[in-house]
Amino acid sequence: MDSLARIEAKEAEEAAAAKAAQKAQREAVQAQIAAAVETAVAEATAAQDGASGASDAGGSGGGNVASNVDWNAVPVSDMTLFYPGQASFEWVQNGKTHGGARPFTKGGDACTTCHAKELETIGNKLVAGGELEPTPIPGKRGTIDATVQAAHDDENLYVRLQWADAGHNPAPFVDGGKMDPDNQIKVAMMITGDGIEYGDQAGCWASCHADNTYMPFDPGADAISGNADVAAQLEAKDTITKYLTESRTKVEIKGRRGKAQGGWDKLKPADEVAALFDDGTYLDLLRVYADGSATNGYLLDRRVKNDGEIAAEANLAGGMWTVVFSRPLASGAPGDVPLEAGKTYTVGFAIHDDFSSARFHHVTLNTSLALDDDSAQINVAKQ
Numbered sequence: 001m002d003s004l005a006r007i008e009a010k011e012a013e014e015a016a017a018a019k020a021a022q023k024a025q026r027e028a029v030q031a032q033i034a035a036a037v038e039t040a041v042a043e044a045t046a047a048q049d050g051a052s053g054a055s056d057a058g059g060s061g062g063g064n065v066a067s068n069v070d071w072n073a074v075p076v077s078d079m080t081l082f083y084p085g086q087a088s089f090e091w092v093q094n095g096k097t098h099g100g101a102r103p104f105t106k107g108g109d110a111c112t113t114c115h116a117k118e119l120e121t122i123g124n125k126l127v128a129g130g131e132l133e134p135t136p137i138p139g140k141r142g143t144i145d146a147t148v149q150a151a152h153d154d155e156n157l158y159v160r161l162q163w164a165d166a167g168h169n170p171a172p173f174v175d176g177g178k179m180d181p182d183n184q185i186k187v188a189m190m191i192t193g194d195g196i197e198y199g200d201q202a203g204c205w206a207s208c209h210a211d212n213t214y215m216p217f218d219p220g221a222d223a224i225s226g227n228a229d230v231a232a233q234l235e236a237k238d239t240i241t242k243y244l245t246e247s248r249t250k251v252e253i254k255g256r257r258g259k260a261q262g263g264w265d266k267l268k269p270a271d272e273v274a275a276l277f278d279d280g281t282y283l284d285l286l287r288v289y290a291d292g293s294a295t296n297g298y299l300l301d302r303r304v305k306n307d308g309e310i311a312a313e314a315n316l317a318g319g320m321w322t323v324v325f326s327r328p329l330a331s332g333a334p335g336d337v338p339l340e341a342g343k344t345y346t347v348g349f350a351i352h353d354d355f356s357s358a359r360f361h362h363v364t365l366n367t368s369l370a371l372d373d374d375s376a377q378i379n380v381a382k383q
Helices: 002-043 089-093 101-105 111-115 119-127 199-207 220-225 228-234 270-278
Strands: 077-082 143-152 156-164 186-192 283-289 294-299 303-306 311-317 320-328 344-352 367-371 378-382
Touching (some): 077 119, 089 199, 111 199, 199 283, 283 311, 283 320
Parallel strands (some): 143 378
Antiparallel strands (some): 077 143, 283 294, 311 320, 344 367
């Protein structure tokens, strides 16, 4: 016990030192951004009114989305987003491929229980190529260190993410090296709804299946078109977007006797899917693009965009990306998970950097979020 206490004390000391170093680095970057913005605004013409001068790239700038928020007074959460490769939700639950499958499925462990302190190791291993990454991108980083801040007033949630740009590393399997040439970055936040098995343990990982785009059992356009009824219900042509297991009659996990993992074509009838949606069984999905445009939607049987409110901006200044977005706390709109005081929510973040798309992103593990609760990883502070 004495040895354990010494080890825990040493780990706590190392964690405190790392946190202090991250804070110092963050403050230095913020000073760099402030200087870049000041210079850009000074050089902007009166006609431009500074609207585009604050960015090196991207941007629906101007800081209007959260102009009422004092970000200096909002708690900062340091988040490590790591590269997941082809580690699907089926892979996670399969004891042959994932040693933590039984503690996860039988013991109730969350992904962070085992992996919170080894994300850098995991990301760097997967991004280099191997069984879980058959098409590596040379030079792509294994992790992204980001900061997340969240605030609210009586009506809206406001979220700000910041992380360092890493330059361009062309994808060798894409003409021109850019999978999504129109978007240097994309940011997604997913909020876990009700009735999702393992939802609180895994967060958005519950929607990542072995038959999604660029995954090992991606069925391809011919198989999709050959199953006309399912393709029509999913509005799918070439690929299968992320989905929840609850929307399928069966999802193959083990892949025994050559069976394809996943369950893209085992779709429940439309009325059953609609009933799940009415019960709040979905992932609320908010997405922001490099030009500051944004979409609101959800994941259930497929990825859907809806008319839910969202406002956003994205800017690159001083080598640092800043993405800010807001949405109503409780809009009442279908597909929006209402955020209420006294509740803790499981959320997940994804960053597609360097013109990437589909699974070639960086993601968080299950992350807790709550309003005015400093026990949550992300404390949404009242402003």
